Amino acid sequence: MMRGRFGRTLGALLLLVGAAAGCSRRVPEATPAQEAVSGAPTVYVAKRIRTLDASRPVAQALAVRDGQVLAVGSREEVLAAAGPAARVVELGDATVVPGLTDSHGHLAGLAAALVRVRLEGTTSRDEVRSRLSSAPPSAYQGEWLLGGGWDQNDWPEKAFPTHADLDAAFPKTPVVLGRVDGHALWLNGEALRRARIDKNTKDPQGGRILRGPDGEPTGVLVDNAMELADAVLPPPTEEQRAARLNAALEHCARVGLTGVHDAGMDLKTFRLLQQWDKEGRLPLRIYAMADGQTADREQYLKDGPFQGKLLTMRAVKLTLDGALGSRGAALGAPYSDEPAHQGLLLLSPEEYAARVHAFVGRGFQVATHAIGDRANTLVLDTLLKEMEATGNKEGRHRVEHAQIMRPEDITRLGANGFVASVQPTHATSDMPWAQVRVGPERIQGAYAWQKLKAAGAVLALGSDFPVERPDVLAGLYAARTRQDASGQPPGGWQPDQRLSGEEALEGFTVGAAYASFAEGKRGQLKPGQDADFVVLSVDPVDGPAADLLTAQVRLTVVAGREVFHAAAP
Numbered sequence: 079m080m081r082g083r084f085g086r087t088l089g090a091l092l093l094l095v096g097a098a099a100g101c102s103r104r105v106p107e108a109t110p111a112q113e114a115v116s117g118a119p120t121v122y123v124a125k126r127i128r129t130l131d132a133s134r135p136v137a138q139a140l141a142v143r144d145g146q147v148l149a150v151g152s153r154e155e156v157l158a159a160a161g162p163a164a165r166v167v168e169l170g171d172a173t174v175v176p177g178l179t180d181s182h183g184h185l186a187g188l189a190a191a192l193v194r195v196r197l198e199g200t201t202s203r204d205e206v207r208s209r210l211s212s213a214p215p216s217a218y219q220g221e222w223l224l225g226g227g228w229d230q231n232d233w234p235e236k237a238f239p240t241h242a243d244l245d246a247a248f249p250k251t252p253v254v255l256g257r258v259d260g261h262a263l264w265l266n267g268e269a270l271r272r273a274r275i276d277k278n279t280k281d282p283q284g285g286r287i288l289r290g291p292d293g294e295p296t297g298v299l300v301d302n303a304m305e306l307a308d309a310v311l312p313p314p315t316e317e318q319r320a321a322r323l324n325a326a327l328e329h330c331a332r333v334g335l336t337g338v339h340d341a342g343m344d345l346k347t348f349r350l351l352q353q354w355d356k357e358g359r360l361p362l363r364i365y366a367m368a369d370g371q372t373a374d375r376e377q378y379l380k381d382g383p384f385q386g387k388l389l390t391m392r393a394v395k396l397t398l399d400g401a402l403g404s405r406g407a408a409l410g411a412p413y414s415d416e417p418a419h420q421g422l423l424l425l426s427p428e429e430y431a432a433r434v435h436a437f438v439g440r441g442f443q444v445a446t447h448a449i450g451d452r453a454n455t456l457v458l459d460t461l462l463k464e465m466e467a468t469g470n471k472e473g474r475h476r477v478e479h480a481q482i483m484r485p486e487d488i489t490r491l492g493a494n495g496f497v498a499s500v501q502p503t504h505a506t507s508d509m510p511w512a513q514v515r516v517g518p519e520r521i522q523g524a525y526a527w528q529k530l531k532a533a534g535a536v537l538a539l540g541s542d543f544p545v546e547r548p549d550v551l552a553g554l555y556a557a558r559t560r561q562d563a564s565g566q567p568p569g570g571w572q573p574d575q576r577l578s579g580e581e582a583l584e585g586f587t588v589g590a591a592y593a594s595f596a597e598g599k600r601g602q603l604k605p606g607q608d609a610d611f612v613v614l615s616v617d618p619v620d621g622p623a624a625d626l627l628t629a630q631v632r633l634t635v636v637a638g639r640e641v642f643h644a645a646a647p
């Protein structure tokens with residue numbers, strides 16, 4: 079994800095809450111985390127425990143002590159190993175899987191997305207006004223009231239709203255509301271005034287200010303014009319930042335994540351997480367990639383990698399191009415649906431190589447956002463040159479998205495031990511139009527998970543939240559089916575690239591562990607590994623994939639600590 083402080087992030091959020099609202103899964107309230115009692119083991123007994131350990135792939139019981147797995151096996155075996163003092167938790171018909179990790183998300187983006195007034199599902203502009211009128215203080219940033227998720231197609235008039243719809247109710251309060259798709263903002267008159275948008279404001283490159291017949295702005299900003307609002311929005315206070323980040327972490331635990339790889343963390347968020355990690359307040363593991371795009375990178379370079387209790391920083395995130403939907407992805411040949419356009423590199427090849435060299439020299443793994451085939455080629459050329467020059471072949475570098483790739487680059491990625499950090503729900507979101515953008519030939523190397531695997535690449539799966547929902551069950555579903563939630567297209571899109579249930583589960587567990595240098599420590603359930611696991615109402619490997627869409631997360635356990643517990647039905 080690459081976005082301004084507000085515009086694209088807000089849009090993405092709107093996507094997130096919009097989608098969440100349409101989801102039938104009831105999200106139970108979290109209960110306070112249960113502290114593990116040192117010394118006394120806990121035994122969890124379930125219908126099925128998927129260990130991802132080839133020597134014993136399925137078990138019925140699992141004992142945990144001091145944050146680690148003590149024993150795995152049959153109920154009798156595990157009870158015997160745990161001894162008479164053990165606490166026994168009966169999980170009934172549930173399935174236990176190793177801790178699920180989202181290998182590519184943005185915690186600060188999710189944090190911002192969670193606090194705004196939710197406008198998805200509104201059936202009229204009136205309803206929007208009434209939801210805004212009862213907004214909690216947390217929905218304000220400075221004096222600005224923030225909301226999102228609206229879709230004018232849900233309202234009787236189907237036309238874009240205007241500032242006038244909000245001005246009577248909010249004459250002095252600036253209001254900014256993101257559209258459900260993340261591509262437009264709706265501002266009231268006061269917000270337009272503060273952003274200094276009037277008749278004389280020109281449309282920025284790649285953006286549009288909707289106007290009335292008199293040339294006056296109507297209050298809707300499209301695409302890059304959203305940055306005009308971003309530029310004047312006050313940043314959140316420290317208290318807001320902390321409350322939101324905490325809400326994002328709790329949200330992740332609630333959806334069954336025991337870990338998140340944060341793809342480009344700002345320094346302020348990192349400092350806060352370092353403090354919380356020291357205080358033992360983190361509910362899940364965070365593998366942070368330093369933001370290598372902004373000025374924060376200088377400090378990260380100075381500090382070097384960091385290893386806390388649940389917080390790790392030993393990667394840097396660099397971003398080479400944009401996204402396919404907005405034709406920002408850098409392609410080697412023009413877009414099939416825009417012949418004069420090839421997208422743009424966000425860093426010059428020289429600048430990218432210089433940053434790779436600096437961070438690798440400081441002991442960081444390099445994780446590069448590359449969507450278009452030109453960007454992917456440049457990543458591989460640069461990393462291979464760096465490895466050649468320094469003789470350091472152990473970097474285990476990651477390509478974030480690895481979305482549109484030439485066949486020879488798929489081969490190079492796999493052959494050199496790089497990780498393909500891919501997002502199953504991006505494929506299912508993009509499948510209606512991806513081939514229109516790149517044509518029938520290049521699509522063969524797009525979202526090509528089985529080809530990447532066949533080339534030897536480890537797949538680490540994620541969601542890119544808040545661009546997509548941080549819903550790991552939806553990710554498992556998309557990985558297995560390459561279908562949308564209504565089962566379209568029949569058989570799945572490019573069905574030969576689907577993952578099996580076990581491969582999908584591996585991507586969110588052992589693949590994520592490998593991508594963060596934690597193989598052997600996490601990702602499986604076997605004695606000696608960290609006791610990170612998730613209890614689900616369904617079996618994600620053998621059960622019907624569609625069941626994942628209505629499945630429940632019952633329990634999330636990180637380092638032996640129950641960090642989320644679904645309320646009893």
Ligand SMILES: [Zn+2]
Pocket residue numbers: 079080182183184341542
């Ligand atoms: Zn991202």
